[in-house]
Amino acid sequence: SQTIHQWPATLVQPVGSPLSLECTVEGTSNPNLYWYRQAAGRGLQLLFYSVGIGQISSEVPQNLSASRPQDRQFILSSKKLLLSDSGFYLCAWRGLWSGTKLEKLFFGSGTQLSVL
Amino acid sequence: QKEVEQNSGPLSVPEGAIASLNCTYSDRGSQSFFWYRQYSGKSPELIMSIYSNGDKEDGRFTAQLNKASQYVSLLIRDSQPSDSATYLCAVRGISGGSNYKLTFGKGTLLTVNP
Numbered sequence: 296s297q298t299i300h301q302w303p304a305t306l307v308q309p310v311g312s313p314l315s316l317e318c319t320v321e322g323t324s325n326p327n328l329y330w331y332r333q334a335a336g337r338g339l340q341l342l343f344y345s346v347g348i349g350q351i352s353s354e355v356p357q358n359l360s361a362s363r364p365q366d367r368q369f370i371l372s373s374k375k376l377l378l379s380d381s382g383f384y385l386c387a388w389r390g391l392w393s394g395t396k397l398e399k400l401f402f403g404s405g406t407q408l409s410v411l
Numbered sequence: 412q413k414e415v416e417q418n419s420g421p422l423s424v425p426e427g428a429i430a431s432l433n434c435t436y437s438d439r440g441s442q443s444f445f446w447y448r449q450y451s452g453k454s455p456e457l458i459m460s461i462y463s464n465g466d467k468e469d470g471r472f473t474a475q476l477n478k479a480s481q482y483v484s485l486l487i488r489d490s491q492p493s494d495s496a497t498y499l500c501a502v503r504g505i506s507g508g509s510n511y512k513l514t515f516g517k518g519t520l521l522t523v524n525p
Contacts, residue, residue: 327511338415339455339499339515354512385454389511399445400513402454 297322301386301403308410314359314373316406318386321367327389328369329400330361334382345369381410413438415502417516425524430487432519434500437481443503444476444483448496449518455499459485490523497521 301318308314320326330342341354343361351361358377362370369386386403414437424430432446443462447455461467461474461483473486483502487494497518503511 329512331515336517338517339501341512341514344512397460398511399457399460400511402456405454407452 297388297390297401299386299388299401299403301406303406304404306406306408308376308408310378310410311375314371314376314380314408316371316384316386316408318369318371318403319367320369320388323367323388323390325366328363329387329389330369330371331385331387331402332382333385334379339385343371376410378410381408383407413441413502413504413514415500415514415516417498417500417519419517420520421522422519423522423524424490426490426492428490428523430490430494430521430523432485432487432498432500432521434483434485434516435481436483436500436502436514438502438504438514439478439481441478441481441502441504444474445501445503445513446472446474446485447499447501447515448494449499450496487521490521492523492525495521495523 298321327346329344331339332342333339345351345363359373384406387400390401416435446459448458449455459472459474461476464476467474471488475484497520499518500516501513503513
């Protein structure tokens with residue numbers, strides 16, 4: 296079965312520090328991968344998505360970047376964090392709902408990032 | 412700008428009652444509609460999807476879609492305290508293929524009181 300791993304679960308970083316969040320998927324090949332952010336009082340916002348190695352699409356201008364160095368690895372980075380980068384970061388992959396041909400997003404467990 | 416609007420709540424209902432959650436969307440070409448449940452501090456979990464006008468029932472959950480009114484709702488019958496969570500409405504636009512992108516609403520916080 297497919298699983299998605301995301302770490303760390305919680306992160307507290309000072310303003311101006313770098314960031315690296317990693318997401319890996321197991322049990323599937325060439326998945327579509329996504330990074331979402333959920334800030335306080337706001338909905339889930341799509342930040343980046345990737346359809347393959349080295350292929351990154353950015354949805355929102357920001358000081359974040361994403362990379363996909365391997366088929367099942369998706370990394371979210373920043374060189375200098377801002378206060379506004381605080382939020383709940385979720386990695387997701389596009390797969391089939393068990394027993395159906397319906398597609399759905401499977402989310403990782405998320406990283407709660409606090410920038411102080 | 413594609414938008415998905417939900418009442419932020421909180422919506423409070425007594426145990427056993429019907430909870431009604433509503434969502435409107437701006438992209439008239441939207442094709443697929445989803446309801447996710449998110450417990451505090453946890454990741455969203457898909458509970459319902461609907462693709463055509465009308466009702467779709469799954470256990471205690473019923474999703475309703477009206478494309479003409481650009482409106483989708485979720486009914487939870489016989490609400491239980493374990494249903495207390497934030498419910499996110501998500502919409503997939505007309506672009507298909509590899510561009511599987513969902514636009515989410517801010518969510519409605521539901522509290523079911525014992």
